[in-house]
Amino acid sequence: MELIDSHKIFSGKQLRYRHRSGVLNCDMVFSIYLPPQAEHGPVPVLYWLSGLTCDDQNFVTKAGAQRYAAEHGIAIVAPDTSPRGEAVPDDAESAWDFGLAAGFYVDASEKPWSDHYQMYSYINDELPSLIQDAFAVVTNKAAISGHSMGGHGALISALKNPNRFVSVSAFAPICAPMQCAWGQKAFTGYLGGDQNKWQAYDATALLLMSEQAVPMRIDQGADDSFLLEQLKPEKIQSAAKQKNYPLDYRLHAGYDHSYYFIASFIGEHIAFHAKHLSR
Numbered sequence: 001m002e003l004i005d006s007h008k009i010f011s012g013k014q015l016r017y018r019h020r021s022g023v024l025n026c027d028m029v030f031s032i033y034l035p036p037q038a039e040h041g042p043v044p045v046l047y048w049l050s051g052l053t054c055d056d057q058n059f060v061t062k063a064g065a066q067r068y069a070a071e072h073g074i075a076i077v078a079p080d081t082s083p084r085g086e087a088v089p090d091d092a093e094s095a096w097d098f099g100l101a102a103g104f105y106v107d108a109s110e111k112p113w114s115d116h117y118q119m120y121s122y123i124n125d126e127l128p129s130l131i132q133d134a135f136a137v138v139t140n141k142a143a144i145s146g147h148s149m150g151g152h153g154a155l156i157s158a159l160k161n162p163n164r165f166v167s168v169s170a171f172a173p174i175c176a177p178m179q180c181a182w183g184q185k186a187f188t189g190y191l192g193g194d195q196n197k198w199q200a201y202d203a204t205a206l207l208l209m210s211e212q213a214v215p216m217r218i219d220q221g222a223d224d225s226f227l228l229e230q231l232k233p234e235k236i237q238s239a240a241k242q243k244n245y246p247l248d249y250r251l252h253a254g255y256d257h258s259y260y261f262i263a264s265f266i267g268e269h270i271a272f273h274a275k276h277l278s279r
């Protein structure tokens with residue numbers, strides 16, 4: 001693992017590393033914020049998953065999360081959103097919603113994507129192992145959050161691993177990818193045409209099948225241009241109501257899909273996770 005950037009911020013450290021990923025079969029970069037408390041012992045970890053077109057830096061430079069992570073003594077790991085490199089296939093049409101920076105946090109089964117696009121395993125297995133081996137972090141519990149495509153990634157990770165994550169939150173997540181154009185395109189490309197396979201990566205379907213709840217918070221901007229066509233929070237709200245699932249859903253007047261929205265509420269999300277991580 002190679003340290004490629006380092007900054008002191010709010011008495012902690014914002015670090016950036018490059019490493020070889022076995023599951024993605026390419027070099028990857030991730031960022032980690034270590035709060036000042038990490039100098040005195042293990043701290044809990046919040047994983048942050050970013051959205052379409054992002055890499056690890058969008059959240060680090062725009063969300064303003066470090067102030068709150070330092071206050072609560074939480075490390076934040078921000079991975080990239082897809083495999084990258086000369087040998088990694090990208091979408092032939094260079095679409096921004098598929099291929100590069102659009103891994104959708106699934107394990108692809110279809111060629112040519114399956115050789116590299118194994119983002120679910122990277123986020124849920126390989127990266128946490130690496131983080132636990134390399135940093136002073138608490139190993140038996142973590143929290144997860146994300147935005148848009150990354151919100152979908154956070155929700156499915158928690159729903160599929162209720163013993164690993166103590167809490168999950170999301171900003172403007174893609175709540176029902178099987179029922180929107182972004183999700184249908186990605187799942188067809190990465191997983192093939194059999195929709196039975198898609199359910200394993202659809203937050204609304206997973207919630208309906210869940211047997212163990214993870215405290216969940218979703219914040220959504222009412223002026224988000226993707227709200228009606230792509231995000232569909234009403235699907236997961238309805239599923240949560242049906243299952244009596246602990247979903248705290250908040251709609252905010254005037255906010256859009258951008259990092260201005262995320263920066264406005266990231267402090268509340270980190271406080272939500274801190275409460276559950278400290279139990």
Ligand SMILES: N[C@@H](CCC(=O)N[C@@H](CSC=O)C(=O)NCC(=O)O)C(=O)O
Binds near residue numbers: 062149257
């Ligand atoms: N094509 C546009 C819009 C892309 C966009 O809005 N990306 C969001 C995530 S959308 C769902 O996953 C984002 O986080 N963008 C990065 C940012 O820093 O705002 C474009 O390319 O701008």
